[in-house]
Amino acid sequence: MMHAMAIPPFEHFYEQHRVEVLRLLRRRLGAERADDAFQETFLRALRAYRRLEHGEHLRAWVLTIAQNVELDALRRAKPTAELVESGAEDSRPAYEELAALTDGLPPKERAAVVLRYGYDLSYDQIAVALGSSPNAARQAASTGVRRLRRSVSS
Numbered sequence: 001m002m003h004a005m006a007i008p009p010f011e012h013f014y015e016q017h018r019v020e021v022l023r024l025l026r027r028r029l030g031a032e033r034a035d036d037a038f039q040e041t042f043l044r045a046l047r048a049y050r051r052l053e054h055g056e057h058l059r060a061w062v063l064t065i066a067q068n069v070e071l072d073a074l075r076r077a078k079p080t081a082e083l084v085e086s087g088a089e090d091s092r093p094a095y096e097e098l099a100a101l102t103d104g105l106p107p108k109e110r111a112a113v114v115l116r117y118g119y120d121l122s123y124d125q126i127a128v129a130l131g132s133s134p135n136a137a138r139q140a141a142s143t144g145v146r147r148l149r150r151s152v153s154s
Contacts, residue, residue, distance in 0.1 A: 005055035010046060017062045018042070024063060028070050037073050041066045074128055101148055108132075109144030116141045 008016075021041055025034040044065050052061075098118045102110045108130060115121045115129060116137075126137035 007055040037069045040069045109140045112140035113144040
């Protein structure tokens with residue numbers, strides 16, 4: 001029979017996990033956005049802390065909150081820098097090269113496929129562009145590719 005671990009006072013919890021949470025957020029969001037995300041993480045943790053039933057897995061719990069705050073920050077983020085023109089010019093943009101293949105796809109799947117395979121964007125970047133999560137972006141691209149394979153093999 002397992003015994004539930006006691007929940008430490010929030011101050012001890014904060015002291016024990018603050019360095020690791022800040023390190024995670026700085027690595028993923030950069031120093032500029034990490035401080036706000038850090039504060040939001042511990043604010044969310046504080047709000048939910050009194051509802052905890054036991055003190056097991058507090059590290060995983062707070063890191064999950066931090067990851068959710070990170071995803072929220074990435075969804076809200078808007079590109080601030082202008083795209084730099086590269087020296088090489090293609091004869092056609094990537095979306096034109098994929099147009100013949102992707103014309104029959106639903107709009108979200110088409111956008112995910114073009115952004116992933118035409119522009120080589122990561123799923124995090126595609127998620128921001130589509131206003132969805134990285135998992136939803138991955139799913140849209142995957143579903144789009146499966147539809148394309150079926151249409152080409154038919």
